[in-house]
Amino acid sequence: MxxxxxxxxxxxxxxxxxxxxxxxxxxxxxxxxxxxxxxxxxxxxxxxxxxxxxxxxxxxxxxxxxxxxxxxxxxxxxxxxxxxxxxxxxxxxxxxxxxxxxxxxxxxxxxxxxxxxxxxxxxxxxxxxxxxxxxxxxxxxxxxxxxxxxxxxxxxxxxxxxxxxxxxxxxxxxxxxxxxxxxxxxxxxxxxxxxxxxxxxxxxxxxxxxxxxxxxxxxxxxxxxxxxxxxxxxxxVQQQFSELRDHYVYEKLAEREKLANLRKSLASLFADLRVWLSKGAQPAHLPSPKDYPWLLRCFLCDAHGTQISPNYEWKGDTWQTDPRYLDHNWSWRPYFYQILAEAGEDSRVILSNRYRDATTNQYCLTSGLFIDDSRHLLLVDIDTSFL
The missing domain is CATH 3.20.20.450 (EAL domain)
Structure with missing residues (x-):
């Protein structure tokens, strides 16, 4: 016993x-x-x-x-x-x-x-x-x-x-x-x-x-x-729990504020990228990423999700192109469902949910903006560790 x-x-x-x-x-x-x-x-x-x-x-x-x-x-x-x-x-x-x-x-x-x-x-x-x-x-x-x-x-x-x-x-x-x-x-x-x-x-x-x-x-x-x-x-413990729950809500509101600030920065970045595209899309003329430390890459797709430009990535102190993903179609990626559903709203910056990128193993967000009467989709990948 x-x-x-x-x-x-x-x-x-x-x-x-x-x-x-x-x-x-x-x-x-x-x-x-x-x-x-x-x-x-x-x-x-x-x-x-x-x-x-x-x-x-x-x-x-x-x-x-x-x-x-x-x-x-x-x-x-x-x-x-x-x-x-x-x-x-x-x-x-x-x-x-x-x-x-x-x-x-x-x-x-x-x-x-x-x-x-x-x-x-x-x-x-x-x-x-x-x-x-x-x-x-x-x-x-x-x-x-x-x-x-x-x-x-x-x-x-x-x-x-x-x-x-x-x-x-x-x-x-x-x-x-x-x-x-x-x-x-x-x-x-x-x-x-x-x-x-x-x-x-x-x-x-x-x-x-x-x-x-x-x-x-x-x-x-x-x-x-x-x-x-x-x-x-x-x-x-009702009072204790109520206070802790309020702390949680405040933190979530702070996260929403960070996302709101990110959207403002994205709007500025997309404006710069549209000017860059209109002037011939030369890599050397891409906007400096110093104001966008979270920027991983940018690229252009058609309205159906097929990539029509190389990836443009900041490497050290210069922009470099990566053409490996030309003609790849990304419409099957989970974050694309949300973005493609917004076709027809050229002025709206769209932001995906967080996901883990299979290539880099980084946690990312993808943001998109339809341009040219929704014929093209301008995309940027965001490294969430900077947020």
């Missing part, structure tokens, strides 16, 4: 729409004779521990958590469910968790079951999940984004909530590599499938901002509360 008294701890989940505590995740803890409390989590991944003892520990803490939560007026409680244990159930066998809810008298709609791990039969797990959902329980997938097999779970189980993998989330929130774009794509997939996102491990304001950018419905982490034996008032 285990050394210590089993007990549940509870960590709050904050509703990003209200700033109030919407629910709690129940976590397994052990208290020793000296009153020290440690996580029981490592026991569940220790191959030396008897699975029967683990199952007994889990059910003990689950019961204690549900009994404690039963007396709360509203909100929900989230508990982990191991697929490996579910797979040991016989088809049609009563589900212990549902029996426990009925015995305790806690409404099923106040309960979320988090599916952990990747073990067990998906078919059997799907059958059990359907029975949970029929009872009114919501289903969450934990560690979403941790591996391809997790996508199998999402497609098979059609969960209500996706909980982002904590390591992936933190790496993405730090801005390292392209993990941020990957997590944003996962969040978009969740939104399209009707799932709510939980971002856990939120410890800094930067991580909260990234969670909000990903559209997280709930956030969980030390920034708002550590796991504890007791519950907090629903409004305990």
């Amino acid at each position: 285990f050394n210590g008294q089993p007990l549940p701890y509870f960590q709050p989940l904050i509703d990003t729409a209200t700033g109030r505590i919407a629910g709690y995740e129940a976590l397994a803890r052990l208290r020793d004779e000296d009153g020290n409390v440690t996580s029981a989590g490592p026991l569940f991944t220790d191959p030396e521990v008897d699975p029967a003892d683990l199952r007994e520990l889990d059910r003990c803490i689950r019961r204690m958590a549900l009994e404690r939560f039963r007396d709360t007026p509203d909100g929900f409680i989230s508990l982990n469910i191991s697929p490996s244990w579910v797979s040991q159930l016989k088809p049609g066998e009563p589900l212990p968790s549902l029996q426990l809810l009925e015995e305790i008298g806690l409404p099923a709609d106040q309960v979320v079951f988090e599916i952990t791990e990747l073990q067990g039969s998906i078919e059997q797990l799907r059958d059990v999940v359907q029975r949970y959902r029929q009872a009114g329980i919501r289903i969450a997938i934990d560690d979403f984004g941790a591996g391809y097999s997790m996508l199998d779970r999402v497609l098979a189980l059609e969960p209500d909530i996706l909980k982002l993998d904590i390591q992936l989330f933190r790496k993405a929130a730090s801005g390292n590599g392209n993990s941020g774009d990957f997590v944003r794509a996962l969040a978009l997939m969740a939104e399209k499938s009707g799932c709510w996102i939980i971002a856990e491990g939120v410890e800094t304001e930067q991580e909260l901002h990234f969670a909000l950018e990903c559209g997280a419905r709930y956030v969980q982490g030390y920034l708002f509360g550590r796991p504890d034996e007791n519950f907090l008032p629903a409004e305990a």
Whole structure:
């Protein structure tokens, strides 16, 4: 068995729409004779521990958590469910968790079951999940984004909530590599499938901002509360969250202002380029890039996206031409859909969303302006690191 008294701890989940505590995740803890409390989590991944003892520990803490939560007026409680244990159930066998809810008298709609791990039969797990959902329980997938097999779970189980993998989330929130774009794509997939996102491990304001950018419905982490034996008032962190959310909005407004300034600079650049084109388009006469440090290259396409000029790129202290992309058609590139849709508006500077350029591996924006009664499209590529 285990050394210590089993007990549940509870960590709050904050509703990003209200700033109030919407629910709690129940976590397994052990208290020793000296009153020290440690996580029981490592026991569940220790191959030396008897699975029967683990199952007994889990059910003990689950019961204690549900009994404690039963007396709360509203909100929900989230508990982990191991697929490996579910797979040991016989088809049609009563589900212990549902029996426990009925015995305790806690409404099923106040309960979320988090599916952990990747073990067990998906078919059997799907059958059990359907029975949970029929009872009114919501289903969450934990560690979403941790591996391809997790996508199998999402497609098979059609969960209500996706909980982002904590390591992936933190790496993405730090801005390292392209993990941020990957997590944003996962969040978009969740939104399209009707799932709510939980971002856990939120410890800094930067991580909260990234969670909000990903559209997280709930956030969980030390920034708002550590796991504890007791519950907090629903409004305990509402003021703190409101202030942090305002900071996020102000930062987004500042980003919009930067884009507005970029558009003004682009309008000036395009005006210079149109004059340059009208005077014969000699590379030596291109405008100096000193006022446009973010400029990567410029080039000309026809109205259908086929490149009709070389690339003009600033190399050190002179403009150089690169003819390799003549006659290439770029209409299939994602950023071109937006630009080509604006044909007929010669005076409007169009700016794409950010993307990673496959040739240079740089994050870029592409800006375009139709000229000559929309017969030609003048384009510039922008290095976002200068923004």
